[in-house]
Amino acid sequence: MPGIISDLTVAGALFLRASARKLLSKNEPEPDLDKYSAAMQNLLNRAPEGLIKDYKWLDIPGNCPPWVASGLSLEIGDEISCFMAGRVFASKPLDIWLSLALQVWYKVGDGDIFRGTHSSHSFTAQDNGPLQFGNYFPNDWENLQGERQQDDKVYQTSSGGSRILIIRWHKPAVECLREMLSLGDFEGRLRCEIERIDIGDTTPKGWSYLWNIGRSNIFRKQPSESANDCIHCQTQGDTGILQKDVNLVLDKNTEISWKWCVDQLPSTLREDTVPSHDYLSIAVEFDNGRDITYYWSSTLPVGTGYDCPLPNWKGKEYHVVIRSGKEGLGEWKDERRNLFDDYKQYMGEPPARIVRVWLIANSAFQRNKGDCKYADIVLHGKQPLKVL
Structure with a gap:
């Protein structure tokens, strides 16, 4: 049966594994947020007139409970693309961190909460109201309105954070992304988001x-x-x-x-x-x-x-x-x-x-x-x- 001894044994194994990866420089490096911001801002600055309606940058610390206002208020039908970089650690010594696709959730007005499947996500607003973002782990959702099962104090155990670029387009997101891609890319982010949209929903029918x-x-x-x-x-x-x-x-x-x-x-x-x-x-x-x-x-x-x-x-x-x-x-x-x-x-x-x-x-x-x-x-x- 699981218990404190097995917990400590596993934690020790993960610590040794993380230490070895660090020593051998095999750890996946933490994202360079300054480089990310500069490169994405450069693409924004080069966008032709009539492509981008507006955009916002947002930083969310990993220990911040939901919900955090983006500064954008959406209307039904708005086409949005979000790009995220950063890292939220559950345990830095054990090198345990969650992908931002899992960690960062979205909420528009009084609508249901949702998340993307990648570190970028494009969507059409289904509700009117402010666009907000929230950290998921180590809490869990109580309902589709984004209330939590545990006290928000549990977020104090997390560290790191995420930086989000939110773009509101004048036209369908995939069209605008393709136009942006013709001007350049950074780490394949635009290309990957276009591919994600083109593939569509892979959920098996009936599930x-x-x-x-x-x-x-x-x-x-x-x-x-x-x-x-x-x-x-x-x-x-x-x-x-x-x-x-x-x-x-x-x-x-x-x-x-x-x-x-x-x-x-x-x-x-x-x-x-x-x-x-x-x-x-x-x-x-x-x-x-x-x-x-x-x-x-x-x-x-x-x-x-x-x-x-x-x-x-x-x-x-x-x-x-x-x-x-x-x-x-x-x-x-x-x-x-x-x-x-x-x-x-x-x-x-x-x-x-x-x-x-x-x-x-x-x-x-x-x-x-x-x-x-x-x-x-x-x-x-x-x-x-x-x-x-």
Whole structure:
């Protein structure tokens, strides 16, 4: 079971890893904000008349709670592009930091909060009102209005910050970005944002992302050599939970079966501590708000079960190791679990119904690559229910 000893062991391993990278100059250098600002301002200064309506620069310290006014008030239909640079540390000694795509969220007027999938994000305003930005981690959202689950004092543990350039265009964002690109670029930021817009939403049809984690481009429908109907998961330095609604009675015979091919695990350490909680999994959510998630561990023995170590997920999510180590990576594996028995063994008295199936990817802490394919997900009750 996880505890203080395993926490300290993992923290020690991460500290040694960070120290070695620093000694060998293999750490990803912190962004040079002055260079970033000067280069992007130069592009702004060269923009032809009639392209940019207005723009703002905004600095947000990593220990600042939401929400921070940008100085821009938007109207429905406004075309906006935001470019971000910086780094917000959860722990500088352990070199744990979150990508700004995860960390920085947006809010327009009284509308719902949202985030981008990259360090740049273009959008069309859906509401009238001031554009605001807010840090996400280490808190979590209570609702779509941006209220928080924990006291805002938790932000005091964070350091670093982000610098945001906000541009309001006269025309559709992608048209303006292409015109700007003809004048130059900095670190490929304009080109990458254009490519992101051109690719569009990769969310598999019939699935949606868990709102308080936010939309990402981790998952996409992509045929494989072994399965035509396959969802491919690729993650590095990000996180996402893909969900599909179902409605099924949970009884003693209820099972879930699936096939998966895990090519690369995102963690090299035991996953049951906060700073090493990177993993790939499939989960089932019940009508009591709890879920059980099955994953392939890098080191923990098969059968290991534990409550999620993340403070905002304790008592909600339970992890069960069903495969471990490197053996079998890169091969398609068939899995089948009795959900009633697993719930009773690991979590207590089973609830009445199953309401969702999840695919989870987290690589935010160690920022390693994770790669996995899922196929043939079926819930077995009185009649089989094909999920994928």
